[in-house]
């Protein structure tokens with residue numbers, strides 16, 4: 001039984017929180033999109049609390065989310081995006097997993113938490 005299978009609904013790409021990006025992530029996304037890191041940051045990011053985040057667009061979705069194509073930078077997307085929903089805070093706490101299930105239809109509601117944790121460690 002798979003604990004998670006993305007339904008490509010886009011919910012996790014929506015929200016003002018944004019996705020923070022490290023220097024390495026900035027470089028690889030910039031390379032992928034054919035820009036310098038500086039161009040990528042000034043065109044697509046904002047700085048908050050000392051961190052750099054990919055901005056959201058007027059529709060509230062990440063600038064790199066497309067309704068037709070999903071993530072436009074999928075091969076180089078930030079590690080946080082690749083890791084979801086197997087975040088340490090979710091793997092470590094069943095209550096957080098219950099909340100994550102409400103937010104993400106890709107988390108199999110029929111899969112026990114213990115199995116989710118086991119698959120997170122793969």
Ligand code: SF4
Pocket residue numbers: 005006007008009010011012013084085103104105106107
């Ligand atoms: S919310 Fe879950 S199912 Fe929807 S796109 Fe994100 S990971 Fe996939």
Ligand code: SF4
Pocket residue numbers: 012013014019054062063064065066070071072073074077078081
């Ligand atoms: S980088 Fe891609 S996966 Fe991550 S929030 Fe933006 S569109 Fe979604």
